[in-house]
Amino acid sequence: MRREAQILLRLGHAFDHPVNVYHPEGEYLCGYLVRAGGAV
Helix, strand or coil, X not given: CCEEEEEEEEECCCCCCCCXXXXXXXXXXXXXXXXXXXXX
């Protein structure tokens, strides 16, 4: 069974927590606000 999902918001760290371009794994504070729909 398949379900539809919609990403409403991408959550991340505060602006005073910079991420080094040579170490992108430093962006560990992340998440998504997702709305799941009915079965397709």
